[in-house]
Amino acid sequence: MDKLTSMTVFARVAKAGSFAGGARDLGISRAMATKHVMQLEGYLGTRLFNRTTRSLSLTEVGASYLDRCQQVLEDVEEMEAAVTHLQTEPRGILKISAPQGIGVTHIAPALSEFLKLHPDLAVDMILQGNMSDLVDEGIDMAIHLGAIDDTSMIARKLASSPLAVCGSPAYFERHGIPLTPKDLVNHSCLVNWSIPPRDQWVFKSASGDIRIKVSGRIMANVADPIRVASIEGLGLVMLPRYIVGKAIEKGRLQAVLEDYELQPLEIHVIYPHRKYLSAKVRKFLDFLQVWLPQRIGIDGVE
Amino acid sequence: MDKLTSMTVFARVAKAGSFAGGARDLGISRAMATKHVMQLEGYLGTRLFNRTTRSLSLTEVGASYLDRCQQVLEDVEEMEAAVTHLQTEPRGILKISAPQGIGVTHIAPALSEFLKLHPDLAVDMILQGNMSDLVDEGIDMAIHLGAIDDTSMIARKLASSPLAVCGSPAYFERHGIPLTPKDLVNHSCLVNWSIPPRDQWVFKSASGDIRIKVSGRIMANVADPIRVASIEGLGLVMLPRYIVGKAIEKGRLQAVLEDYELQPLEIHVIYPHRKYLSAKVRKFLDFLQVWLPQRIGIDGVE
DNA sequence: TCTATTGTTTCTGAAAAAGAAACAATTTAT
DNA sequence: ATAAATTGTTTCTTTTTCAGAAACAATAGA
Secondary structure (H helix, E strand, O other), X not given: OOHHHHHHHHHHHHHHOOHHHHHHHHOOOHHHHHHHHHHHHHHHOOOOEEEOOOOEEEOHHHHHHHHHHHHHHHHHHHHHHHHHHHOOXXXXXXXXXXXXXXXXXXXXXXXXXXXXXXXXEEEEEEEOOOOOOOOOOXXXXXXXXXXXXXXXXXXXXXXXEOEEEEEOHHHHHHHOOOOOHHHXXXXXXXXXXXXXXXXXXXXXXXXOOEEEEOOOOOEEXXXXXXXXXXXXXXXXXXXXXXXXXXXXXXXXXXXXXXXXXXXXXXXXXXXXXXXXXXXXHHHHHHHHHHHHHHHXXXXXXX | OOHHHHHHHHHHHHHHOOHHHHHHHHOOOHXXXXXXXXXXXXXXXXXXXXXXXXXXXXXXXXXXHHHHHHHHHHHHHHHHHHHHHHOOOOOEEEEEEEOHHHHHHHHHHHHHHHHHHOOOEEEEEEEOOOOOOOOOOOOOEEEEEOOOOOOOEEEXXXXXXXXXXXXXXXXXXXXXXXXXXXHHHHOOEEEEOOOOOOOEEEEEOOOOOEEEEOOOOXXXXXXXXXXXXXXXOOOEEEEEHHHHHHHHHOOOOEEEOOOOEEOOEEEEEEEEOXXXXXXXXXHHHHHHHHHHHHHOOOOOOO
C-alpha cells in the first residue's frame, strides 16, 4: 500500500476530523480510509487517532506525526513540481475550472486548439465549481470573472468584456423601456449571482456610482438560463457582450441604458502560488493571454 | 507501486551506478529495479538516466531529482524515527551485528533474555558481517571488539575482557614454552585477524610496548576455529578469556607469558548517530550495559 | 423510538507487484 | 579472437495486494 498515499489519507482524515469526511474529500471509500490509516498505525506501531466509536482525536504521537507528514507531502509535491517545471512540453492532465458561460463559449474552444498543439496533454474541465478550494481540489488554474480578493492566489488579467443590460423586444413592449438605472427597481431583473456583486448592478455616472439593488423571478448561478429566459421575455439581464452579443445583433435582445457606463467585466485567470509552474500551466497561461483578448467581444452565444 | 520504494530504488541505482548493482544492494531483482525507475520516469514524464546499454549517467533532471529525493527519504526516515522514539516498548526487528565468538557466547543469550521481556520484538542477528556499512545495511547496532576509529558512529563501552596467550600441553611438550614475547616468533601462532591489530600481538612492559609480528599455519576471521586448532595442538592463540576460559580451566589449554600484561580486549557497541533512538535500540543498549559486564569473564566456550 | 451516519470487517473481483527466464548488447577473461 | 560473464530490458506467470460493495455494530440526532 503506497505509503505516501496512506500519509495523504491520514492527513486528510485528520483535517476533516472524521474518516468518512476524509474519504469523501479524497473520493475513496470509508473502508479504504480506515485501512490506510490502520496500515500506517500498524507500521509505526502506534495509534494515531483516539477513536471513540464516533469521534476522532489525534493521539499525541499522531499530532507529531501529522506535522512532519504534511511537511513531507509538501516536499514531495514541490519536488515533483520542480521536475515538471523543467519540462518544456505540456503533458499530463490540466485541471481547469471556469464559469459555465465563458467556459463553454471561450475556454473550451481555446483548450481544443491548445490540445492540438500538445499531444501528451489531457484536460479535466470543471464548469462552475464553487472554486473555493483550488488547491484542495487539485485544480491547476481557474477562470474568474469580476473582482479578485483572494490573495493567496496569483491572478492575471486576461481580458475584459463590456456588460450590457438588455431584454427582449416583447418584454419592453409590455413593460416599457427603463430610461435611468433607477427605473430598474420596477423591472424584473434576472440575476446571475455567480458574478459579484451578485444582486447589485453598478452604473457609473458623473456624480459617482449608482448601485441598484435589483430583483426578478429568476436567479441562477450560470449565465445561460437567464439569457434564455430574457430572450423569452421574462425580464432584463446584465450580461457580458460575449454572452448576449449575438442575441443583440439578431434583434432577439435589445440593449438599454446605453448612456450609462458599466464597469466592464474583468476576466482573470488565477492559479496557486507556487515556486515552480508546470509547463502545462505556464504554456496555457501564455496561450490564453494571446488567444482570449482576440476572441472576446467578437463572439456570442447563438 | 510504492512511490517511496521507487524513490529508494532510484537513489540506490544512482549511487551504485548501475541497475544491477542497485538491485543487488537492495536485494531485489534487476527486473524490479528497472521497473521502479521506469515507473518513476513515466510518472514524472522525463528520463532520469541516460542509458547507453551498458553505462548509466544521470540526466540533468535526474540529478536534480536525486537531490530532493534523498532529502525526502531522509525526512521520512527521521519522521518515523521520531515516532518510534516516542514508543516505550521495543517492537519490530532489532538488527544486530556481532563477531561470531562473543555473538554466540554472550550476545545471543542476552538477546534471548531480552526477547522474553518484550513480546513484540524480533531479532535479526548477523554474525561476522564485515560491518563496514552499518547504516547501508540497515543495522541497528553492532558489537565491536578492540579499538574504535569510525567517528560517524556512537560507541559505548560495554565491558572488557583480559586476553590470554595459550596453547595445548601437547604443543608445549613438543615445542617448549615461550618465556618472553620474542620467543613467539619461533612458534606457530594462530591468528584471528578480525580483531585488530590483526597479526601483531602487543605486550606491555616497563620499557614500553612490545609488538610481536606473529604467524602460523591458520588464520581465521572468527575465533572458534583457531581455538579448536589450538586445543588440537596446532599452535598458540591470543584470545579473550571469555573464549578460552573454560579450556584453560579444564587444562586443555595452558596460559603462558602471564608475567606480560596484555591490553585487555575492549567490547564496544556502536550504533548510528541519530537524533532519535528507537525504543528497541535504547532499551537493549541499557540491557547489555548491565548484563554483559556481569557475564563476561565468568563464562567460556566448552 | 426511528433514522442516519459513523468506523470497521468481510468478501470478491480486479489490478499490481515481483521474480524467473529469455534476450540482445557489450564488456571482460582466456 | 573467441568464449564467458554481465548488463538493461522484456515477457510471462504466480502470488499478493488493493479497492470498493455490502454488512455490521455503535452512536448521535430527530
